[in-house]
Amino acid sequence: MERRGPGPVPVRMTVNGVTYELTVPPRRTLLDALREDLGLTGAKRVCDEGTCGACTVSLDGQAVYSCLVLAVECEGRTVETVEGLIRDGELHPVQEAFIEHDAAQCGFCTPGQIMALKALLDQNPRASLEDIRQTVAGNLCRCGAYPKIIAAGLTAAGVVAARAAAKAPEDGGAGA
Amino acid sequence: MPELRKTVVEIEGRLHEEYVVVDGEDLPAWPEDRVLSRVGQPLPRVDARAKVTGTARFTHDIQLPGMLHARILRSPHPHARLRRIDVSGALAVPGVLAVLTHENVPELGWPGRPLFDTVLRYQGAEVAAVVAVDEAAATDALDKISVEYEPLPFVVDLEAAVEPDAPRVYPEGNVSADEASVYVRGDTDQGFAEADVVVEANFRTAAQLHNCFETHGSVCSWDGGRLTVWDSTQHVFGVRKTLAQAFGLPMHDVRVIKQFMGGGFGSKGGTGRYTVIAALLARQTGRPVKLLLDRREENLATGHRHNTLQYIKLGARSDGTLTAIYHQVFAGVGAWGWVAPVGGPARELYRCPNVKTEEYAVCLNLGPDSAFRAPGYVEGTVALEGAMDDLAVALGMDPIELRLRNYADTNQPRNLPYSGKGLREAYRIGAELMGWHLRETTGYLPRKRTILATLGGGGNHSPEGEQPPAGPGGVEDLVCWPGTQPEDLPPHRRRGLGMASQIWGGGGGPPAHAEVRVNPDATVTVATGTQDIGTGTRTVLAQVAAEELSIPVEHVRVLLGDTEAGPYGPISAGSLTVASVGPAVRAAAADARRQLVELAASLLDAKVEELILKDGRVEVAGSPERGIALRELTARLGNFMVTGHGSRGPNPEDVAVHTFGAQFAEVEVDLETGAVEVTRIVAVHDSGRIINPLTTSSQVEGGVIQGLGFALSEERAVDPQTGRVLSADLENYRIPTALDVPIIDHVMVPGADLAANNLGAKGVGEPPIIPTAAAVANAVYDALGIRPTDLPLTRPRVLAAIKRLEEAAQAVEAGAESGKEQAGEGGTR
Known part of the structure; x- marks a missing residue:
């Protein structure tokens, strides 16, 4: 047996x-x-x-x-x-930025790219270009959408940082 | 009266004749000065939201009630005879419904090679297929199939395979001179005799694996006698035709659907053996079957860009005018396959009266090849543009000046002028953006190179001749002083600039058809049988229809990727979609517009020719008060659709339609490690009118990045001892990552190609990958002063070139010493 x-x-x-x-x-x-x-x-x-x-x-x-x-x-x-990620019909800033920058070509790696960037911005609302590059370095893209993925990451980081600043004005960009 | 006309259509460097029904005159292209409000806008993709929310349904995502899963057992050997197969163990695995092998596979009208053969000619050849209730059970069952293989002698190396005593993939031999593709123009012997300077060079390029992120796969479902297939394909109508033939079905009983696809890059143009296997298993079990390949299968059995061994020889007068080009190509097609037009650039790119190209297919015990984004031209451009830089060095000319000296205004193989050619402009823009003139003025990278030495015996493999090569030839490498380097560079790094030109088709042609349906609420559905393979087709077609109907792009929905959604659309390949399907959509929209205007004329009591359709209204020109909103007009018609039909007209007969471009590369080479870092790419392309600059820029960046992979890191590695592929996964096969991407500046040469088609637009999918590797290789040559001839330019290859450079320097030094001595001796006499 x-x-x-x-x-x-x-x-x-x-x-x-x-x-x-x-x-x-x-x-x-x-x-x-x-x-x-x-x-x-x-x-x-x-x-x-x-x-x-x-x-x-x-x-x-x-x-x-x-x-x-x-x-x-x-x-x-x-x-x-x-x-x-969608909340009350509203997309997450990373999703919005991916649309705006045409960061998805075939779209197959896109959900993974978005989740990696979203996790970064959740942990670090003031992520830098280098943070974004290092984050998506672990997410391959065969279509070669990288320049636009990074641009979308930067745009989303700007939105998230602005929202974080608006929520906690007393922090005043202290980088909390 | 409609008439049947023949027209010439070029796809991926090959000409075909197509019949086209012509009914009246095609629309003229929008003139250059026409202000267009939808076409030309950098709009986000209409399907972007589906992609970023995870709701885009790919073939991998299809789940049907009662669906079974199939897996394929593949040969572990590069060459073997199947002696015995016992599937009883597999059938005993719980959840397994059936196993297919060569012993029980039903007879089909399948035009391809046997689905399961008894002689297995590559690692990855199909041995058996299992269908089970889930993937895990199917995978378990593969392990329980007992197979006895008789390993056979194999050949996996391209250079070894052309030797007469090499192991044979087929009894008739690995290279067939009879099947060689030979092109001759003029007399090359005479051309070389007339030359003041002759350069020759050998190049090797590696097999590039597509690595589509969505692996090849299908879901097949039978409903009575009807077959529905969700397939990750670039050609739904092509798959429908082959499956109808395979299963002896009327075509209307086969439906093929492909809504979203995770990459194809040329490898998904045909009908998959896995598709036929899935359909067979679905028929046998009476349940839907999903068969997806895994990453290793993808890399073993779904195609590749063939590796090449190329010899090229150029002859020129001292003023740089080319007198002869000879280009010989051996391409490793695998167990079967085709040779892409590697000689295409040599035949077409430069004005030259005497040209000969020879392209040989070499069979190997490796998976069959397939098209890969600009097949042949990527490889052939490396050789031609590399040799052009050698010639520039030999003549002491600037590389761009040499290319302009040999600028071709006509397509020489067809003896037709080009409909439009922005290559001169591409050189100008690219040189300016890259700072090409700095080569002269900054003192580094001098324009005129000094030849230091010629080295024999390096990278030699294929002398000229009608027959396959018999051994090393006498090709010499040119070695030159790399010139003064900029002061900001550390001494172990060298910087170089290089450039290369691009020619490709991309003019498209018939047959391509479309319907434009205007709904009662004035929204519009465009239906066509093309597919969006990630290039942005849905978006571009919506823009074309919206332009012609003068409505917002958001009011247009494009249905495609389904043989039952719309009329025939061609394969998504050869950069042909925009130039083929786009004009059909415009014609269909114009037909719908004509009908709407006629309906409005009767309602408004106006003459048709007085009316214009603009911004959602039909009105009398000059009297806007006499008008009707489109939505009001369509609503009055009741629940009914105004349907316009359109098709792509014939291609122009008196011109050849092509795309052109130039790319420039700046690299830094580390002399200690051999690492090549590309610091910047400038890409300038002419594809006529650009429908969507945003999606176009994505295509250009993506093409460049895949080209960088081909230039620097992508290589199918095969173990010569076992004949097995060592890089069948994404860990060992190195596609570029986000950190490998340099600055990419790109510009589209302005202007529409008004003769090409009614949009004035040409394709842009493939052109950007064509010159990247050549430009990078030329930049490395510029940096080092010696050319590494084998791609990709991995560290060991670059280090080997650096070593040869050092040897040459030592030899020159020694020569100078002995020259001094000789001079001294002479003095004493």
């Missing part, structure tokens, strides 16, 4: 503000759980081994390659995907 591993296990995770209970085989990646089990196909499978960044999502606020995270590791954790 062939040896068999453990069967599917239940996992509870919050994705884009909704809590789901999934039953997934232990080997299923977060990427596949999002795409196959939840129908959230924004994150893309390109290399499936942590090289390209097209599957980038936010896990507890950190940008991660979802192809390198197992779904079972996400018990009790919070995931945000590109589908969750």
Whole structure:
């Protein structure tokens, strides 16, 4: 009789503000759980081994390659995907900037690029050009949209910084 | 009366004759001075929101009820005979429904090679396919298929494969001289005899892998006898035709859909073997089947830009006038495939009465090749423009001056003048932006190069001849003083400037058709069977329709990428979409406009010729009070669509339509590490009227960046011992990252090509990748004073060139010493 591993296990995770209970085989990646089990196909499978960044999502606020995270590791954790960025019909500044700058050509790496930049701006509302370049260095783009991705990142960083300044005027650009 | 006419259409360097139905005169192109309000605007893409919100549905994202998943087992060997295959283990895996092999694959009208063969000619050749309830089960089952292979001798190296005793991919040999593509104009022997200066050079370029981010794949679903396929393809109508043939179906029973695609770059032009396999498995199981390749399969089995071995020889008079060009090309096509027109630039770019090009396909035990963005011209431009710089050095001429001296006003193979050629302007603009004149005035990078030495035996591989090469030839490298370097550079770095020219087609042609449907609310649907492969086609076509109908672009929706959405549209390749489908859309919009104006004429009691349609109103010219809003007009018609039809007219007979451009590169080379850093690219291209400057700039930047990959880092690495591909993943195959991108300045040469088509526009998808690598290689030559002839310019290759440079310097020094001695001896006599 062939040896068999453990069967599917239940996992509870919050994705884009909704809590789901999934039953997934232990080997299923977060990427596949999002795409196959939840129908959230924004994150893309390109290399499936942590090289390209097209599957980038936010896990507890950190940008991660979802192809390198197992779904079972996400018990009790919070995931945000590109589908969750839209708020009351309004796009996130990174999304707006991608449209304005034509930062998406074929669009396949785009959700990953956006999630990587969004995580950067969440953590550092005053991100510099170099921060942006280093952030998207982990997200490959075969169409070569890089100049416009970086330009979009800069524009979005400006919007986010302005909003942060407006929210906390007492900080007065102290870089808190 | 409609009449059938023949017209010549150029796609990717090859001419085809097409029949076209001509019914009346085509619209004249908008004149140069016409103020256009939608065309020419840098509008964001109409589908950008779908892409940034993750709602754009790619083939990978299609999920259907009851859908199964298939995977393909592929040969691990470069060459093997399949002795025995046992699939019982796979069938025992829970969730597996069926396994296909050569033993049980049904007979099809599939025109391609057998889906599963018993002689496997490359690593990645199809051995079996499994269909299961999910991908994991299908993947598990692949491991349970037991296969006995008999490994056969293989050949994976291009230079080895042309040797007569090389292992053979097919019994008849690896190179067929009978199938060579040979072009002759004039008499090259005479041309070289007339030359004052002759230069010759060898070049190697590597196999470039497309690495489409969305791997090739299909979802196939049968509904009774009808087949619906979601396919990551550049040509929905092409796939429909082949699948109808394969399955013996009437064409109207096959529907092919491609809404969004994660890159194709030429590799998704045909019908995939995986598509046919998925359709077979779907038919067999009665359920939809999804078959997506993984990254390794993508890199082993879906095509590549063929690697090349090129020999080029130029002859010129002392004033720089070319007297002869000879260009010989050996292209590693893989297990089967085609030779792209690598000799195209040599045949067309410069005025020269005596030209001969020879292009040979060389079979290798590697995956079959396919088109890759400007196939052939990227590789051929490296050789031609490299040799032109050698010639400039040999003549002591400025490279641009040499190119202008040989400027061609006509397409010489067709003996037709060009409809428009902005190359002279591209040189001027590019030189100015790059500061080319600084080569003269700053003291570094002197305009006239001093030849230090000629070196024999370097990078030699293919002497001239009718037959495949028999061994190293006598090509010598020119070595020159690199000149004084700017003071801001550390001593271990050298800076160089280089440039290269671009010629390509991009004129498009028929057949291409479109419908423009005006809805009761005056919104407009453009329907056409073309596809948007990430280039911005939806947006550009919406702009064209909005311009012709004088309505906002937001009121236009473009339906494409579906054989049932609109009339025939051509393959998205050859930079032909804007110039082929765009004019059809404009014609359809004009037809709808004519009908709307006629309807308005009866309502307004006016003559048709008095009426104009402008900014959403039809009114009597000069009396705006006698008018009606378009929306009011369409609403009065009831729930009914005014439908305009349009098609692309024939190409002009008396001119050849081409795109042109020039790129300039500034590089810094590290003499210690061999690293080449491209610090700046200036790209100037002439593609006629630009419909959307924003999406055009994306195309230019993207082309340049892919060209930089080809120049510097992208190379399919193959282990000579095992014949296996070592770089079938994105870790080892190095596409450019965001940190590798230099400053890219780009300009489109202004002006429309009024003879080309009714838009005055030509394609821009491929031109920008063509001259990048050549310009970079020429800049490295400029920096070092010696030319590394093998691309990509990786550190080991550049270091090898630097070593040869040092050897040459030592030899010259030694020569100078012995010369001194000789002079001294002479003095004593």
